[in-house]
Amino acid sequence: xxxxxxxxxxxxMLLLTSCKDDTGDFTLxxxxxxxxxxLVMLEALEYTNYDINILESDFYxxxxxxxxxxxxxxxxxxxxxxxxxxxxxxxxxxxxxDFNYLEVPVGTYDGLEFSIGVxxxxxxxxxxxxxxxxxxxxxxxxxxxxxxxxxAKLAGNYRGDDGNLSETWFFHTGTDPLLRTFTVDKExxxxxxxxxxxxxxxxxxxxxxxxxxxxxxxxxSINHDPTNLAPLEMIVNxxxxxxxxx
Amino acid sequence: MKRITYIPxxxxxxxxxxxxxxxxxxxxxxxxxxxxxxxxxxVEFTPNLPSSFPILEVPEDNPLTVDGIKLGQHLFFxxxxxxxxxxxxxxxxxxxxxxxxxxxxxxxxDGIAGTRSSMSLVNIGFAYTGLxxxxxxxxxxxxxxxxxxxxxxxxxxxxxxxxKLGSSPLYQExxxxxxxxxxxxxxxxxxAAKAIAQYERVLISGNSKYDKEERGEYFYSEEENxxxxxxxxxxxxxxDAECFHCHSAPLLTxxxxxxxxxxxxxxxADFADxxxxxxxxxxxxxxxxxxxxxxxxxxxxxxxxxxxxQTLEEVLDHYSMGGHFSPNRDxxxxxxxxxxxxxxNLIAFLHTLTDTSYLSLEHIxxxxx
Numbered sequence: 266x267x268x269x270x271x272x273x274x275x276x277x278m279l280l281l282t283s284c285k286d287d288t289g290d291f292t293l294x295x296x297x298x299x300x301x302x303x304l305v306m307l308e309a310l311e312y313t314n315y316d317i318n319i320l321e322s323d324f325y326x327x328x329x330x331x332x333x334x335x336x337x338x339x340x341x342x343x344x345x346x347x348x349x350x351x352x353x354x355x356x357x358x359x360x361x362x363d364f365n366y367l368e369v370p371v372g373t374y375d376g377l378e379f380s381i382g383v384x385x386x387x388x389x390x391x392x393x394x395x396x397x398x399x400x401x402x403x404x405x406x407x408x409x410x411x412x413x414x415x416x417a418k419l420a421g422n423y424r425g426d427d428g429n430l431s432e433t434w435f436f437h438t439g440t441d442p443l444l445r446t447f448t449v450d451k452e453x454x455x456x457x458x459x460x461x462x463x464x465x466x467x468x469x470x471x472x473x474x475x476x477x478x479x480x481x482x483x484x485x486s487i488n489h490d491p492t493n494l495a496p497l498e499m500i501v502n503x504x505x506x507x508x509x510x511x
Numbered sequence: 512m513k514r515i516t517y518i519p520x521x522x523x524x525x526x527x528x529x530x531x532x533x534x535x536x537x538x539x540x541x542x543x544x545x546x547x548x549x550x551x552x553x554v555e556f557t558p559n560l561p562s563s564f565p566i567l568e569v570p571e572d573n574p575l576t577v578d579g580i581k582l583g584q585h586l587f588f589x590x591x592x593x594x595x596x597x598x599x600x601x602x603x604x605x606x607x608x609x610x611x612x613x614x615x616x617x618x619x620x621d622g623i624a625g626t627r628s629s630m631s632l633v634n635i636g637f638a639y640t641g642l643x644x645x646x647x648x649x650x651x652x653x654x655x656x657x658x659x660x661x662x663x664x665x666x667x668x669x670x671x672x673x674x675k676l677g678s679s680p681l682y683q684e685x686x687x688x689x690x691x692x693x694x695x696x697x698x699x700x701x702x703a704a705k706a707i708a709q710y711e712r713v714l715i716s717g718n719s720k721y722d723k724e725e726r727g728e729y730f731y732s733e734e735e736n737x738x739x740x741x742x743x744x745x746x747x748x749x750x751d752a753e754c755f756h757c758h759s760a761p762l763l764t765x766x767x768x769x770x771x772x773x774x775x776x777x778x779x780a781d782f783a784d785x786x787x788x789x790x791x792x793x794x795x796x797x798x799x800x801x802x803x804x805x806x807x808x809x810x811x812x813x814x815x816x817x818x819x820x821q822t823l824e825e826v827l828d829h830y831s832m833g834g835h836f837s838p839n840r841d842x843x844x845x846x847x848x849x850x851x852x853x854x855x856n857l858i859a860f861l862h863t864l865t866d867t868s869y870l871s872l873e874h875i876x877x878x879x880x
Contacts, residue, residue, distance in 0.1 A: 306795055307838055320842050353795040393565045393761065397639040402565065405756065405765025410745045420842030429777070433833075435842045487845065492747050 288368040289455040291340065292462035293329065293377070296361035297322060297348040299469045303358035306349065309430060312470075313479050317423045318430045319469060322348040324417035324504070325400065327387070328446075329364075329379040331453060333372055340366040343387065345400035349418075361464070374453040377463060381504045382416030382444040408489070413439040415489075417504070419472065423482050434486040436500055443494070443501045449510045464511055471507040472500055543696040544677075546687040553691070556580055556709075556874075561717035563725060563761040565637050573652060573705045575712065578688040580874050583710025585685055586703055588877045591675055592658075593620050593665035600658065600707065601877065603629040606870055609807035610635075610714060615818025619664040626784060628818045633806055633869070636712035640766040644800045644816045647790040651708035656700060669700035676703065714875065716806050717761070719866035725761075731863065738860025741853065752830070752857060756843045763805035763864060769841045770798040772834015773815060779838055784816065795839055809862050823861060827854045 297304035299319070300311070309316045324346050331338040344364050352358040382388075387401060389412075395402040406415045420435035449463055473480040480496065488496050556575040560567060569575055586592065587600045603617045604610040610632035617629045627644050635642070641649055648654045658664040659672060676682040677695040686698050689706055721739075723729035731739060737749070743760070744751040759765045768787040776782055779797045788797030800816045814820040820829065831854065833846035849857070869875050 320839060353793050391563075393563060396566055397568055403765060404565075404759035404762065405767050407759060408744075409755070409760055410743055422842070427836075429836060430838070431836045433840075433842045433845050489744075490747055 286457050287371055289371050289457045290460040291331075291366045291369045291453070291455055292460060293340075293364045293366070294361045294462060294464040295346050295348075295364075296464065296466045297352055297358060297469060298466050301468070303355055304348065304352055304469055305355055305358050306352050310470075312423070312473075312482065315424050315483065316430060317421055317434070317482060319419070319421040320349070321418050321420035321435070322352075322469065323350075324381055325383050325406075325414065326379045326381060327384045329366075330377070331369065331374040331455070332376050332378055332448075333374045338370055338374075340369065343383065343400055345403075369455045371455045371457055374455065376451055377449040377453060378446060380444050380446045381501065382438070383414045384444070385441045388414055388441060388444075408437070408439055411439050413441070415439045416443060417501070419469075419500070423486070432483075432486065434482045435489075436487075436497065437489040438497045438501050439489075443497060445501050445505055447505050447508055451510060466509050466511075467504075468507045468509070472503045474503055474506070475499060543694050544683065545694055546683055547693050549684055549687040551687060551691040553578060553688075556713065558713045558715055560715060561722055561761065563722075564634075564715075564717060565762070567636055567712065568639065569712065570650070570652065573708060575709055576689065577874075578685070579690070579706055579709040580713055581878075582682075582685040582689040583706035583708065584874060584876075585681070585878050586707050587710050588879055591679075592667060592672055594667040594671070595620050598665055603664075604632050606875065606877070607810075607867065609633050609716070609810045609867075611811045613810075613812060615813050617664075619661070620666050621663070623663045625663050627816045628813070630801075631804055631807060631811055632711055632714050633716035634762055634804060635714060637762055638766050638801075640768075641801070645787045645790040646768060646801055651711050652701075652704050655704035655707035655711070659700075669703075672703070673698055673700060710874075714869065716866045716869055718868045719806065720863035721860075722761075722866070724863070732859065734856050734859035735863050736860075737853075737856035738858070739863075741857055742860055750847065750849070750853060752847060752849070752853075753843050753845060754830075754857075757802045757841075758805045763808075764802045767802055768796060768799040769802055770837060770839050771800075772829075772837065772840045772844045773819070774798060774837060775835035776837045782837070786816070798837055798839065805861060806864050807866060809865050810867075823858050824854065827857060 304319060306320055307318050309318055325343060326346055327343045329340045329344060331340060341364070346362060348362070351362050383401065392402050392404045392407050401414065408415050415437045417438045418435070420433070422430040423432050423434055424430050425432040449465070451463065453463060454461055473482065480499065485496055554577045556577050558567060558575070590596045590599045592599055598620050603612045605612055612629045614628070616625045616627060618624045630644065635651065640646055642651070642654045648657070659667050659669060676686070677698045682698070683695055686692055686702060690702050692698065720729050724731055740746050740749050741752040742754045744755060757765055757767065757769055774782055776798070779794045782798040785797045787799040788794055808823070812821060814826050820826045827849060831847045831849040834840055834844045
């Protein structure tokens with residue numbers, strides 16, 4: 266009887282140990298930049314021939330997945346990158362935002378993939394379907410007239426006639442056709458003995474690139490108009506080129 | 512050697528005893544009476560939520576029960592919570608005024624005015640981002656403890672209140688039925704707060720004309736419909752009043768913290784009331800306040816955290832001109848230049864958010880009437 270008991274305890278311990286050895290932790294970090302410098306909300310930024318500031322920059326990332334050949338390991342279905350709340354100081358801007366994914370299967374992965382926005386299945390649902398700890402529960406990020414989540418918000422001010430950064434600009438993207446996917450083409454090793462990470466920097470000035478020039482915020486300061494998607498398509502495409510990783 | 516060892520142990524023991532005695536719950540020890548003769552048979556309470564509403568999240572250690580809500584209902588309306596027995600929670604949260612007091616700022620038992628307006632409590636159970644105008648308290652259970660001891664509110668102490676509750680046959684029965692306590696010595700401020708939180712959690716308003724229209728039970732008038740379309744930006748050919756960004760459906764608030772341009776300041780430190788920033792000490796959040804629900808907005812004048820606007824017309828005038836400049840004014844505060852007709856249409860829609868059907872519910876009414 267006693268031997269049998271010890272056998273089961275030993276097996277249980279082995280099982281626990283082996284489970285632990287099969288997984289590791291992974292951190293995905295996002296940093297916001299403007300002209301190569303950490304982006305701090307409200308700071309005056311040189312744009313074209315006028316200044317702007319940024320008060321709001323946040324976006325959903327979805328289907329965050331490690332890739333190994335044909336194999337896909339989902340880290341999370343949805344997360345929310347909220348520079349608006351995080352980047353209130355230079356220290357916070359330099360630290361960036363961490364998403365920690367625990368107990369990821371060990372292995373050497375070819376890369377990482379995520380979408381900027383909400384996957385069509387979840388985008389067809391309302392915020393009331395989600396618990397409050399899910400970023401999709403935020404009704405302020407849902408646009409009933411579009412039947413869509415607002416995938417990304419970008420907003421701030423530009424310098425007005427009063428000399429202050431007092432004129433508002435904002436762009437909201439959303440709807441299934443504006444979902445874009447970014448791939449981190451880099452070997453990622455998940456090891457039980459140490460946490461691995463990927464840091465993604467987002468250059469905000471790139472978001473406004475329009476061909477070889479920059480979008481004129483002064484003359485097109487607000488857009489969440491479903492009949493005028495061109496500026497929003499430009500911005501969502503620019504999200505992809507705004508990202509660099511290491 | 513031994514002495515050296517014993518001294519710290521003795522000190523730790525003494526300090527531990529001191530800390531323990533200070534943190535013990537305030538109870539009715541000296542008036543201990545057995546309550547086991549009273550039947551304890553808790554019945555789960557399921558609130559009748561509109562299907563469009565979010566999930567009502569209830570703490571595991573404070574499930575909704577019929578008797579828990581009943582106790583909370585009594586405590587909410589009972590002036591026994593105030594030092595001079597003149598005011599209750601309901602004094603500043605009148606049910607018929609959507610649980611506000613319709614004053615610019617509230618006044619406590621000593622006649623001292625507070626600095627902010629009493630917020631509506633309808634659908635407060637869904638305010639997961641924090642309570643009060645600045646979100647300084649996270650849960651209803653934590654919040655319910657505060658007004659009793661606030662010198663500009665009920666100006667009492669739980670040390671006074673708890674023995675009064677324990678010596679009352681009514682509350683002995685209500686506490687026993689709500690929480691299954693076996694003796695009056697178990698009555699505590701924590702249980703009282705839990706009961707008040709249960710009551711507040713079921714103050715649901717979701718039966719307005721707006722809700723009925725969403726359910727196909729009501730049709731908007733032309734004015735109301737124009738206002739609805741402007742409010743929610745339903746038609747790109749009609750002016751977008753940008754309301755829905757903050758006052759999103761179905762609660763007509765996203766419970767976020769925003770600066771809606773009430774004060775013209777050039778430096779973030781210059782706001783008369785720092786709002787959210789005064790709590791979290793992040794200057795970027797200075798001048799930001801929790802977005803209030805617009806449900807029952809026609810019943811809750813005056814408006815804003817300091818009650819500066821007397822009418823909905825004044826509120827719309829403010830939004831129409833885009834508010835005053837301050838560095839962190841919300842980017843969605845844009846100059847709208849609304850016409851008088853457009854303002855009236857929006858006001859007509861805002862009136863469709865009125866719902867007082869909860870006043871007829873027995874578990875919400877003043878139990879002492």
